[in-house]
Amino acid sequence: MINTTSWQPDTCGCVLYYEWNDALPPASRVTTPVDQVTLADGTVKTTVKCAAHQAAATTTALHTMVRGENQGKNRALNAALQSLPRLQTTVNGRAELVEGVGINAVFDANRTLTFVVTGIDLLPAEQSVLDAAVAAQYQPAVVR
Numbered sequence: 001m002i003n004t005t006s007w008q009p010d011t012c013g014c015v016l017y018y019e020w021n022d023a024l025p026p027a028s029r030v031t032t033p034v035d036q037v038t039l040a041d042g043t044v045k046t047t048v049k050c051a052a053h054q055a056a057a058t059t060t061a062l063h064t065m066v067r068g069e070n071q072g073k074n075r076a077l078n079a080a081l082q083s084l085p086r087l088q089t090t091v092n093g094r095a096e097l098v099e100g101v102g103i104n105a106v107f108d109a110n111r112t113l114t115f116v117v118t119g120i121d122l123l124p125a126e127q128s129v130l131d132a133a134v135a136a137q138y139q140p141a142v143v144r
């Protein structure tokens with residue numbers, strides 16, 4: 001049976017749809033970007049392109065663009081945390097930001113990945129380490 005999945009990334013306002021066939025074993029399943037899906041109740045859902053991604057010419061191009069930004073943001077966030085261990089603590093075996101510290105990773109209107117670190121004063125050397133860690137994972141990017 002063909003199943004559908006929707007995805008609303010945390011990096012923009014797009015709403016994307018995928019189809020996949022659950023008759024195939026998990027290792028062989030392919031998720032295919034589609035422009036429109038029909039839900040079990042007959043409701044038709046159509047891709048929503050946010051203002052930043054209006055230029056995407058095809059559904060596949062849109063998915064590639066949005067996924068690239070989203071995965072880049074995730075890699076950069078992970079690299080940022082790895083590069084500055086003092087931003088993190090371990091709570092019940094899980095890594096978490098130190099209380100009071102925030103990292104907001106968003107794309108600006110020019111699709112530059114913008115990291116804003118709050119609640120902690122970074123030393124100049126730490127700022128450099130963070131800049132490099134983020135830039136190695138996604139460009140263009142800035143850290144504030």
Ligand SMILES: [Zn+2]
Binds near residue numbers: 012014050051052066
């Ligand atoms: Zn978008």
